[in-house]
Amino acid sequence: MEYSDNFNVTNCKSLFCVPLIRLIVCVLLLHHSSFLLSQVKVLGIPNIESFTKKDYKAGTSNWSIVSMNNGNILVANNSGFLDYNGVKWNLKTLPNRSIARSICLAESGRIYVGGQDEIGYYMADSIGNLRFQSIRQQIPSIHLPLEDVWECRAIGNKVCFRSTNKVFIYEESIGFEVIDPKGTIISIDDINGSFYYTDLTEGIVSVDSQIPLQLEGETLIGTQIVSILAFGEQEMLILTEQDGAYLVLDNIVRRIKETTFDIIKRFRVNCAVAISNGQFAIGTQFGGIVIIDQYQEVISIYDKSNNLINNDVRSLSTDAYGNLWAGTNNGISKLDLAGRIRVFSPDGDEQSSTYDIACANENLYIGTNTGLYRTGISKAGRSYMHDGFTKVPGSDGQIWGINVIDDKVLIGHNDGPYLLEDGSLRRLADRPGVWKFISTKDEYLYVGTYTGVDIYKWHFGVPIYYKSLEGFTESSRIIISVRENEIWVSHPYRGVYRLTHNDQFENVIIEKYGEAGGLPSGLGNYIFDINGIPTVTASTGVYSFDRVSNVFKENTNFHEIDSDEHNVRRLLNEGYYIAEHEVGKLNIVQESKDTIREIYPELNDVFVGGFENLYELDSNTILICTDKGVILYNSSNIGGNIAPNVEIHEVKLATRDNQILHAGYGVISEDNVVLQSNENAIRFLFNSFNHSERSKFRYRLIGLEEEWSDWTNELSKEYNNLSHGSYSFDVQTADMYGTTSVSKSYSFEIKAPWYLSSVAKLLVIILFVGGLLLIYIVPQKKYKTETKVLQLANQQSEEEIEILKSQQLESEIVHKNAQLASSTLHLVQKNETINKIRTEIESVRKTVKDPEAKKELKKVISVLSDDERLEDDWESFSVHFDQVHSDFLKRLKEQYPELTRKDRKMAAYLRMNLSTKEIAPLLGISARGVEIGRYRLRKKMELDTGIKLRKYMVEF
DSSP states (O other), X not given: OOOBTXXXXXXXXXXXXXXXXXXXXXXXXXXXXXXXXXXXXXXXXXXXXXXXXXXXXXXXXXXXXXXXXXXXXXXXXXXXXXXXXXXOEEEEOOTTOXXXXXXXXXXXXXXXXXXXXXXXXXXXXXXXXXXXXXOGGGSOGGGOOOOBEEEEXXXXXXXXXXXXXXXXXXXXXXXXXXXXXXXXXXXXXXXXXXXXXXXXXXXXXXXXXXXXXXXXXXXXXXXXXXXXXXXXXXXXXXXXXXXXXXXXXXXXXXEOOHHHHHHHHHHOEEEEEEOSTTOEEEEESSSXXXXXXXXXXXXXEEOGGGTOSOSOEEEEEEOTTSOEEEEETTEEEEEOTTXXXXXXXXXXXXXXXXXXXXXXXXXXXXXXXXXXXXXXXXXETTEEEEXXXXXXXXXXXXXXXXXXXXXXXXXXXXXXXXXXXXXXEEEOOSXXXXXXXXXXXXXXXXXXXXXXXXXXEEETTEEEEEEEOTTOOSOOSEEEEEETTEEEEEETTTEEEEEEOOTTSOSOEEEEESGGGTOSOSSSOEEEEETTEEEXXXXXSEXXXXXXXXXXXXXXXXXXXXXXXXXXXXXXXXXEEEETTEEEEEEEOTXXXXXXXXXXXXXXXXXXXTOOOEEEEETTEEEXXXXXXXXXXXXXXXXXXXXXXXXXXXXXXXXXXXXXXXXXXXXXXXXXXXXXXXXXXXXXXXXXXXXXXXXXXXXXXXTTOSSOOOXXXXXXXXXXXXXSEEEEEEEEEEOTTOOBOOOEEEEEEEOOOGGGSHHHHHHHHHHHHXXXXXXXXXXXXXXXXXXXXXXXXXXXXXXXXXXXXXXXXXXXXXXXXXXXXXXXXXHHHHHHHHHHHHHHHHHHHHHOOOHHHHHHHHHHHHHHTOHHHHHXXXXXXXXXHHHXXXXXXXXHHHHOTXXXXXXXXXXXXXXXXXXXXXXXXXXXXXXXXXXXXXXXXXXXXXXXXXXXXXXXXXXX
């Protein structure tokens, strides 16, 4: 029931009245609890996980609780709005920082919250953060202030709110409609798609028509109705705060089954919710959670005595995984109703270690280290009901075995052999501690004891000690018999024994099997009866006895379950096996004879070490002996059949400011988130809401890696120094059953750094080309400049050299010309002298009379006039002349081939700038002849009259 400053639950006039009444009622209920809890109820308690206010860091009371589709739990708390994603709790305060009283989910995804004088909704923004939007201002001012908004319920996108005195119907496109009833409003409910509210003066009223339901039978007017639920296909279940529970069929109200009515009335109801299998969970003020079934029977009560955090349950909700969430006056509890595991301890809080379990005559017997416990047991649907455990008188001490033979319950006890008779234990013999009873011939039993094997004989339905097998004194805890007169005993530290005897249990032959008998060693061997064949689970492998060769041989049929990781330790009836880190069952398909392996991962490491044991109640349900009570395991429960779901609940930059990119709410955008180049470190947080310590996760970052990572228990992954490009982060989970979820993805893009942008690339290209050009042009220009300088310097040097050469050549030419002129003058003088001599000799010859003398003088004159001598002088002259005057005569001859030798001589003398007077003797002609020779030379060279012959020859 809700409380506020303006609404009194009872008629008490003092403020301390309510706590006082609560105390009195609690005392009465504690006194009455033995009666209530002695009623038939479900065997086993589900796993209950609780959260205190220290865990969720918020207020004490939790007024309303709902589950989102992804499993997230939302709670209206004294401190505001709580959200739990399976890993951590987050608190969001309302704008006026008031208590959040109610919460509900609309089809649109809006999370509507009602508080003290506040009403509004949370909605995810673009990055998945929940933002609150108040809609209080849309309510007409005459209906303000709101006081406490105690309830809200949604059908589609239509939301109904309840305050103490008014009903508010809200639709996004329309706004608010306000109903102002005649009396105090106690509750609102949605029944078959329609809203109803309960008015203390009018009863149950339809919101749409505002007409009260016309009900007959038990009157409900004036009762504080807490909840109305559909009960089956035609009935309604009405739960009141203090007046019990009722069913309505065809508008006729009747009480629920009387015993159930009484319990509900005594505990007082706060809330209720329908759960699976036609059952209902009822949250009470004093008794925790009461579970009733479709037959109106109370089948379970969950309170502080079995781990519920608080007995005052204010709110209830189920989630997608079959869990029941309870918001209490001092914390929050999660009950794993859909899980395969239930736990119970026959001795209550003692939680003694359990060693053996058996059923007989509709009774369940459990042997513990403190004694034997019994309860009546029956099956109801998939559940087993019991009427409460009691300790069997006379059973104090360590119970090792419970064997039902011929409907007799035989007990192996630390003190010896016992028979359950008339509800108590009867000692059968004064023998040492007993492990186990097994049947043999019709009248006899084998009994494994601390010191060997005893034989008992039936006598009027009671086993009587007969004798012990001689020669064998090993502890016989692990004992089987598959043939008459043959017993197999295994000792974990001493090997495997076969004992054979005659019909009188005499002439005992003991054979020991170890390595020589086909087993891998003499240690760690446990023997079992598998289809009539002695079968040993050894330190490595499973071995079956071959009677032909009298040795154990490895049984390959168990290779599927036996490995280095899962070495088989026990093989039990009905195909169950217990291995290291694995428990399961082998089912054989009759048609194909194929073996189907069913694994029970929840049962790993729960057994009593060395005494692993389980008992099958039916093909889906087994009881497991543990060191703290018993586990009931139902493999058909939906917990193992719900596909796991993975969520990315936070994406943020792994930088100094830890900027959030996605906060976990709403739908992840399909458009890539674009990050800057320096935002290249990113962290992902993910989880599966219903994950356990055995859940595994794997991930990959498309764009960086294509392959999935190895499976891990880590709930986060960080990437650093990512290069630019497009990425998609994928994550999957696998539950303990090996079922893999659909992957969830988050896509993003990291921009290229500025220096890799298109503009930067163009700029780089320009700079690169410019650089190349500079690299090419500058040296080229420098080269050309230097070359030009060098060329100019070289040219200047060459010019200077040419000048020097010219000057030297001119000097040489001048010198040569001087030499040539000197030679020529010398030649001229010589010729003149010779001519004078010749002339004188000719004069003398004329005067000489002597013929001989004349003849001789003539010879002299002839010698002086010799042309060959003159030609030799010319040739010598020509060579020297061409050296001095650049092959003048050679060029002249090539250009003017028609010139005679005499013409060329004339040209040479003109080139030497000799006068006519100087030329005449050289040519042996007169001055007039020189003039005529010059004329002829001009004519042959076809020179114009304007051209001076001497100048032409100098320049040629």
